[in-house]
Amino acid sequence: MNAGGERSGSSVPDEEWERFLQDSMTGVAGAPKEPSARARIVAKRLRGESAGAEGWRTYSPARPSRRKGWYAVGLLASVALLVVALDPGRVVGWFGDDDRTETPLAVESERPNQAPPVESVRRPTLGEPFRGSPAARWSSGTDGITVPEARATGWMSRAQVGRALEQTRDFLAAASLDPGVLRGGHPGKAIALINPHQQDVRTFLKTAFRAPSEQNDPLLLFSRFNTSHARLIGDVVKTRGRITYREGERGALQVTSDVTYVYPVAPAAGGDEVVRTIVRREVVLSWDDPSKVITKPGTLSLVSYKVDMTNGGCDNSTGYLTPPFGTEESGTGAGPEVDPYDRSTSVSERTTTSDEGCRTATRS
Numbered sequence: 001m002n003a004g005g006e007r008s009g010s011s012v013p014d015e016e017w018e019r020f021l022q023d024s025m026t027g028v029a030g031a032p033k034e035p036s037a038r039a040r041i042v043a044k045r046l047r048g049e050s051a052g053a054e055g056w057r058t059y060s061p062a063r064p065s066r067r068k069g070w071y072a073v074g075l076l077a078s079v080a081l082l083v084v085a086l087d088p089g090r091v092v093g094w095f096g097d098d099d100r101t102e103t104p105l106a107v108e109s110e111r112p113n114q115a116p117p118v119e120s121v122r123r124p125t126l127g128e129p130f131r132g133s134p135a136a137r138w139s140s141g142t143d144g145i146t147v148p149e150a151r152a153t154g155w156m157s158r159a160q161v162g163r164a165l166e167q168t169r170d171f172l173a174a175a176s177l178d179p180g181v182l183r184g185g186h187p188g189k190a191i192a193l194i195n196p197h198q199q200d201v202r203t204f205l206k207t208a209f210r211a212p213s214e215q216n217d218p219l220l221l222f223s224r225f226n227t228s229h230a231r232l233i234g235d236v237v238k239t240r241g242r243i244t245y246r247e248g249e250r251g252a253l254q255v256t257s258d259v260t261y262v263y264p265v266a267p268a269a270g271g272d273e274v275v276r277t278i279v280r281r282e283v284v285l286s287w288d289d290p291s292k293v294i295t296k297p298g299t300l301s302l303v304s305y306k307v308d309m310t311n312g313g314c315d316n317s318t319g320y321l322t323p324p325f326g327t328e329e330s331g332t333g334a335g336p337e338v339d340p341y342d343r344s345t346s347v348s349e350r351t352t353t354s355d356e357g358c359r360t361a362t363r364s
Contacts, residue, residue: 108241133276153246237263277309
């Protein structure tokens with residue numbers, strides 16, 4: 001017989017061989033003194049059978065314990081499929097793809113050439129408000145704002161540039177990360193860093209907080225929520241962005257900041273609904289040479305400021321970010337689609353189509 005169990009070229013039935021070998025082993029007259037090679041092999045098998053070994057042609061049913069094991073695996077597989085259908089995010093977490101275990105993303109050193117990859121669809125929760133968002137891997141607070149190495153620029157020495165960059169980041173923190181300001185307070189620390197001799201800016205700020213409008217909107221510079229409408233979840237704000245600088249007019253140090261802030265909020269009235277308000281600001285400021293421009297030492301002059309918001313309120317002129325909850329409008333419209341996490345284009349390029357009305361965010 002070959003390994004496959006098929007018969008070879010012999011024409012002698014197996015039953016005859018086995019009878020012949022049994023007779024040879026018991027000394028029947030006429031049996032050959034020296035069995036052939038085939039006879040010795042079969043004889044060895046027969047001796048094994050007499051010792052209780054499993055026969056080479058016998059059938060052994062599967063062991064009950066193993067069969068029960070397969071039934072258990074089948075049952076567990078069915079349960080797993082049901083869990084996947086009901087809560088796919090939990091199953092993802094079983095395999096280590098949970099936001100809490102993901103490696104933090106390296107800081108942004110230059111403008112990316114594409115949007116971050118799309119995350120698996122997982123709803124945010126009060127315990128994990130950044131779940132299912134690229135921001136889950138971002139740094140928090142000022143740690144997510146890259147500050148470049150200082151070098152002498154314009155009228156400033158290397159040390160002066162270093163201090164100006166630190167104060168620029170302080171301004172961003174006071175305007176968009178300060179807990180009191182986020183909860184609707186007045187951004188006094190941020191305003192104190194603005195050159196008081198900029199009359200146009202002073203007028204803008206005064207009007208924006210007294211009578212906010214589309215033209216005089218404090219949200220261009222500051223992040224503020226009305227606590228009667230929304231409450232911040234925890235004290236973590238995810239950020240991603242960078243500061244760059246060059247020599248500006250009259251030898252000034254011109255600094256540009258481009259930062260995206262992600263604020264997780266819930267309804268002020270309670271509940272477990274979570275909405276992420278995403279704000280991207282591009283602020284250009286100038287550290288002027290006091291010998292050429294009237295300025296207060298240690299303050300900055302605002303050159304320009306732009307904002308792009310998602311879930312902050314469409315056509316909002318209240319002076320506060322107004323995230324949508326429940327059946328409220330999401331702040332999007334029939335305008336062009338936009339990915340709020342895509343930092344591959346500038347705010348200026350992105351907002352050129354904003355005049356068409358509210359846009360539709362592809363994710364939050």
